[in-house]
Amino acid sequence: MSSNTPYNRRQPPPNSKNMQRHHSVNPTESPYSHTNMKPNPGSIHKTDNRPRNYPQNYNHAVQREFQRKRPNYLYQLRKHPKLAFGVVILAVVAIIFVIKINSNNSIGAKKTNVPEFVLPKNFISVNKTTEDIHTGELILVNKQHECEINGENLESVIDNSNKKYQVSSNDVKANKVLINALNDMLGDFYKYAGKTDVMVASCFRSYVKQEKLYQDEIAQVGKSEAGKWVAIPGYSEHQTGFAVDLTLYNKHLTTDQYNGKGIYSWINENCYKYGLVQRYQTSKNSITQIYNEPWHFRYLGEPHAYYMNNNNFCFEEYVDLLHSRSKSNPLVFTDYLGKKWAVYYVASTGFNTQVSVPVGYSYTISGDNVNGFFVTVML
Numbered sequence: 001m002s003s004n005t006p007y008n009r010r011q012p013p014p015n016s017k018n019m020q021r022h023h024s025v026n027p028t029e030s031p032y033s034h035t036n037m038k039p040n041p042g043s044i045h046k047t048d049n050r051p052r053n054y055p056q057n058y059n060h061a062v063q064r065e066f067q068r069k070r071p072n073y074l075y076q077l078r079k080h081p082k083l084a085f086g087v088v089i090l091a092v093v094a095i096i097f098v099i100k101i102n103s104n105n106s107i108g109a110k111k112t113n114v115p116e117f118v119l120p121k122n123f124i125s126v127n128k129t130t131e132d133i134h135t136g137e138l139i140l141v142n143k144q145h146e147c148e149i150n151g152e153n154l155e156s157v158i159d160n161s162n163k164k165y166q167v168s169s170n171d172v173k174a175n176k177v178l179i180n181a182l183n184d185m186l187g188d189f190y191k192y193a194g195k196t197d198v199m200v201a202s203c204f205r206s207y208v209k210q211e212k213l214y215q216d217e218i219a220q221v222g223k224s225e226a227g228k229w230v231a232i233p234g235y236s237e238h239q240t241g242f243a244v245d246l247t248l249y250n251k252h253l254t255t256d257q258y259n260g261k262g263i264y265s266w267i268n269e270n271c272y273k274y275g276l277v278q279r280y281q282t283s284k285n286s287i288t289q290i291y292n293e294p295w296h297f298r299y300l301g302e303p304h305a306y307y308m309n310n311n312n313f314c315f316e317e318y319v320d321l322l323h324s325r326s327k328s329n330p331l332v333f334t335d336y337l338g339k340k341w342a343v344y345y346v347a348s349t350g351f352n353t354q355v356s357v358p359v360g361y362s363y364t365i366s367g368d369n370v371n372g373f374f375v376t377v378m379l
């Protein structure tokens, strides 16, 4: 026995006889390595302090060694009832806590109106009038919603062009944000394809101009068909100044229809990056009630064009979605550039509407041309 043994020769340990006999057992070994029988840990504190399957030829010293190496916490708890009581209370509190968290999660999953994101509580109000409902890049103009403006912020396209595309005449005008988007998009298309034959055929069209186009179409195809191809005066997106029709300028100094195919498909596939959408597509014909027009683009702003493209929404569907979002439950998403946005709707409350916007964020407010305002916040 080594000198640091708990027992010495003058005070022989209990069962020292058995211990002597057991010196052949390597003390670092598991006391059970010499038998296939292992004690049942759950029964280790039976009244005789021995495992249930305690081997008959086992000595007590080995048993103590085993207990020293593997402290018996339950035994300790039984010896200290107050400690045991504390442990039980802690366990009960922990179980209640876990159940509560799980139950909250399951309730949250069932609710459909749980906010995805909560804007800071610090808001200020911006006054908007009923006239403002009909202005801004998100105004919805279709067969149900008449355009009530004659363009806004109109400027000459050719005077502001970056010369990487053609413009059909000096009279073509558009909202400045649309001209900027065209410069960016067709400038990048030139870098991609080396072509400058895309022509801006038409942007802003006044009510009077639209009336003439519509009557010309009726003369050609009849009234029932005309409405499918040319918007009824007052119901054309071109009256907003946010829409553009493209054609292709050819070597014969005439134009071909723009179909968005071949190399030009780059424009239709990438237009959302510049805030533009192909407004009328075959798949959404039943909603827009206008046939496929690969040449007609509408400016809506980058985050909105991105979200619609990413979710395969036409503008009508997107407006429906936004109408269900308030400042306490905004539509929140991250665009392809990694910018995060929150968009929500504020219904008109009469001639004056106080539109809440969060303090400290850059935002835009646009009318919806229906009955309120969309707030777009960059987070």
Ligand SMILES: [Zn+2]
Binding pocket: 238, 243, 244, 245, 295, 296, 297
């Ligand atoms: Zn058009």
